[in-house]
Amino acid sequence: xxxxxxxxxxxxxxxxxxxxxxxxxxxxxxxxxxxxxxxxxxxxxxxxxxxxxxxxxxxxxxxxxxxxxxxxxxxxxxxxxxxxxxxxxxxxxxxxxxxxxxxxxxxxxxxxxxxxxxxxxxxxxxxxxxxxxxxxxxxxxxxxxxxxxxxxxxx
Amino acid sequence: xxxxxxxxxxxxxxxxxxxxxxxxxxxxxxxxxxxxxxxxxxxxxxxxxxxxxxxxxxxxxxxxxxxxxxxxxxxx
Numbered sequence: 001x002x003x004x005x006x007x008x009x010x011x012x013x014x015x016x017x018x019x020x021x022x023x024x025x026x027x028x029x030x031x032x033x034x035x036x037x038x039x040x041x042x043x044x045x046x047x048x049x050x051x052x053x054x055x056x057x058x059x060x061x062x063x064x065x066x067x068x069x070x071x072x073x074x075x076x077x078x079x080x081x082x083x084x085x086x087x088x089x090x091x092x093x094x095x096x097x098x099x100x101x102x103x104x105x106x107x108x109x110x111x112x113x114x115x116x117x118x119x120x121x122x123x124x125x126x127x128x129x130x131x132x133x134x135x136x137x138x139x140x141x142x143x144x145x146x147x148x149x150x151x152x153x154x155x
Numbered sequence: 156x157x158x159x160x161x162x163x164x165x166x167x168x169x170x171x172x173x174x175x176x177x178x179x180x181x182x183x184x185x186x187x188x189x190x191x192x193x194x195x196x197x198x199x200x201x202x203x204x205x206x207x208x209x210x211x212x213x214x215x216x217x218x219x220x221x222x223x224x225x226x227x228x229x230x231x
Contacts (some may be wrong), residue, residue, distance in 0.1 A: 029170070029205070030208045100170075
């Protein structure tokens with residue numbers, strides 16, 4: 001019987017979009033049955049257009065920067081978009097997949113994407129803002145598959 | 156070594172070589188041979204782990220000039 005993986009994706013920045021989609025697509029390649037529950041900021045990753053995901057160095061002293069900059073300076077206008085541009089350039093240069101590509105592979109390989117109903121209500125998101133191939137559910141829906149999974153991760 | 160299909164995964168980073176490999180294997184018949192060429196150093200351990208977990212047989216893997224070549228047989 002196939003192994004099962006359950007993920008919670010709770011973050012919606014460009015950097016944190018990677019772990020759930022990398023792990024889910026790889027697990028699917030290893031014949032796992034995979035479900036991802038997208039909640040709070042993670043829900044953003046199910047929007048139709050995810051080309052504008054951003055990464056911020058603010059409050060993240062571990063992020064490598066070309067020039068060292070006091071953390072307070074990183075609140076200045078333009079720093080976030082510069083950091084995002086640099087990150088996207090690095091991603092392309094190093095042959096790292098785009099989030100769109102990884103999400104597409106997840107869908108092709110049958111990964112179940114579940115959107116948190118409560119978060120949709122909380123942020124006034126409309127169903128039509130999201131891609132078609134999702135299910136919508138709540139915490140009990142998560143446990144329905146998490147309870148019988150071999151691996152459970154919160155990201 | 157003879158092969159039925161070749162996958163060029165050079166320049167791709169984790170997990171793309173594995174994901175592309177999975178896709179290529181799906182296009183083969185059981186018992187057919189897939190050759191993969193990658194440049195990601197992490198792929199050496201990853202392809203061994205992939206074959207171990209999926210049951211495809213890793214017939215050979217070698218490294219030369221910064222390229223890693225894997226030959227695997229699709230599981231029955």
